[in-house]
Amino acid sequence: MEYNIINCNYEKHAKSILEILNDAIENSTALYDYKKRSLSSMINWFEQKQSNNYPIIGLEKSNGELIAFGSYGAFRNWPAYKYSVEHSIYIHKDYRGHGLGHILLESLIKSAQSNNYHVMIGGIDATNKGSIALHEKHGFQHVGTLPEVGYKFGRWLDLAFYQLTLNTPNTPNEE
Numbered sequence: 001m002e003y004n005i006i007n008c009n010y011e012k013h014a015k016s017i018l019e020i021l022n023d024a025i026e027n028s029t030a031l032y033d034y035k036k037r038s039l040s041s042m043i044n045w046f047e048q049k050q051s052n053n054y055p056i057i058g059l060e061k062s063n064g065e066l067i068a069f070g071s072y073g074a075f076r077n078w079p080a081y082k083y084s085v086e087h088s089i090y091i092h093k094d095y096r097g098h099g100l101g102h103i104l105l106e107s108l109i110k111s112a113q114s115n116n117y118h119v120m121i122g123g124i125d126a127t128n129k130g131s132i133a134l135h136e137k138h139g140f141q142h143v144g145t146l147p148e149v150g151y152k153f154g155r156w157l158d159l160a161f162y163q164l165t166l167n168t169p170n171t172p173n174e175e
Helices: 010-027 039-051 100-114 129-137
Strands: 004-007 056-060 066-074 084-091 119-125 141-152 155-165
Touching: 010 039, 010 056, 010 066, 010 084, 039 066, 056 100, 066 100, 084 100, 100 119, 100 129, 119 129, 129 141, 129 155
Parallel strands: 084 119
Antiparallel strands: 004 056, 056 066, 066 084, 119 155, 141 155
């Protein structure tokens, strides 16, 4: 399958990202959310990513169809966490199992390093064996599980945290 790695923008990609997210909300535990999101919610989502210099990396087919995307954002909003980010990867339902997650995760890791982050964190539903295997293959380590913190599809969900420690930044500070 041929694809291009691109930086997503609201004008071209908001509807496709929304479609991928809403499918994950309705049909999986990749997002602990109940209600589909609206197109208007994407305005704020893109603005927050842009204002904080967080990437939205996409994979597009040669015809311009967005088939996957990944991003990261603040892990927690206190100053001492400024070197840690939490990332997400979402693949269109028709393109899962083709190695796209590896490409996006590698791109997000490179982005985090170039932006001087020290830790990448993935919050993964503990039953999502595919995502867990993907993260382990890229050096992420299981650092803890919060049992029964989510409730969706009539059952309690455990949230597993996977962490990758990067060798950046060279000179951390407390400013």
